[in-house]
Amino acid sequence: AQSVSQHNHHVILSEAASLELGCNYSYGGTVNLFWYVQYPGQHLQLLLKYFSGDPLVKGIKGFEAEFIKSKFSFNLRKPSVQWSDTAEYFCAVNSYNTGRRALTFGSGTRLQVQP
Amino acid sequence: GAVVSQHPSRVICKSGTSVKIECRSLDFQATTMFWYRQFPKQSLMLMATSNEGSKATYEQGVEKDKFLINHASLTLSTLTVTSAHPEDSSFYICSARELTRTDTQYFGPGTRLTVL
Numbered sequence: 001a002q003s004v005s006q007h008n009h010h011v012i013l014s015e016a017a018s019l020e021l022g023c024n025y026s027y028g029g030t031v032n033l034f035w036y037v038q039y040p041g042q043h044l045q046l047l048l049k050y051f052s053g054d055p056l057v058k059g060i061k062g063f064e065a066e067f068i069k070s071k072f073s074f075n076l077r078k079p080s081v082q083w084s085d086t087a088e089y090f091c092a093v094n095s096y097n098t099g100r101r102a103l104t105f106g107s108g109t110r111l112q113v114q115p
Numbered sequence: 116g117a118v119v120s121q122h123p124s125r126v127i128c129k130s131g132t133s134v135k136i137e138c139r140s141l142d143f144q145a146t147t148m149f150w151y152r153q154f155p156k157q158s159l160m161l162m163a164t165s166n167e168g169s170k171a172t173y174e175q176g177v178e179k180d181k182f183l184i185n186h187a188s189l190t191l192s193t194l195t196v197t198s199a200h201p202e203d204s205s206f207y208i209c210s211a212r213e214l215t216r217t218d219t220q221y222f223g224p225g226t227r228l229t230v231l
Contacts, residue, residue, distance in 0.1 A: 043222050044208070045222075046221070101149075101164075102164055106158060107157065108157075
């Protein structure tokens with residue numbers, strides 16, 4: 001079975017600080033990887049995704065993530081955060097091989113950016 | 116971009132009643148939709164996979180007779196919580212898989228169910 005671990009549950013940063021949120025998954029086959037963001041009171045929005053190709057993926061709003069297959073990781077990064085990045089961030093995975101297209105989510109990381 | 120809507124956004128009902136939640140893909144067709152449940156300050160847990168024209172696939176531990184799913188068209192899936200009880204109070208979120216352009220799931224805004 002697939003599982004996703006997000007080790008940072010709550011991160012507090014000052015504006016302009018750099019961000020890295022960890023995501024590790026467990027599954028031996030081919031996976032698709034996603035980062036979603038949920039702003040307060042809003043629905044989940046896709047930040048970026050990795051299916052194949054270049055392991056460094058660029059998403060919206062200056063976010064990027066790097067897929068490291070040997071580490072089963074897909075960490076999210078942003079060089080300089082803004083107050084508007086305050087939100088809940090979810091890493092998710094689905095498996096291509098099994099045809100299971102439903103997403104398995106990590107527990108989420110609450111990011112609080114202080115002005 | 117792909118948009119998914121849910122209706123209602125919020126519902127309060129009495130214990131024992133049934134509640135229907137609609138999930139619509141507004142600008143694309145979705146042969147597959149998913150229903151998730153999110154508890155406060157927790158992640159999303161998959162309840163079931165809704166397949167257009169066929170029976171839904173439920174996750175282990177989810178009662179299919181309690182959470183009825185109908186995916187009658189390529190743009191609409193419904194979740195009916197039958198004989199709701201207070202422990203069914205939760206945030207229910209649907210997603211729809213856009214297959215042809217992006218092969219990505221797009222999420223609805225969610226429905227907050229409160230059972231008194």
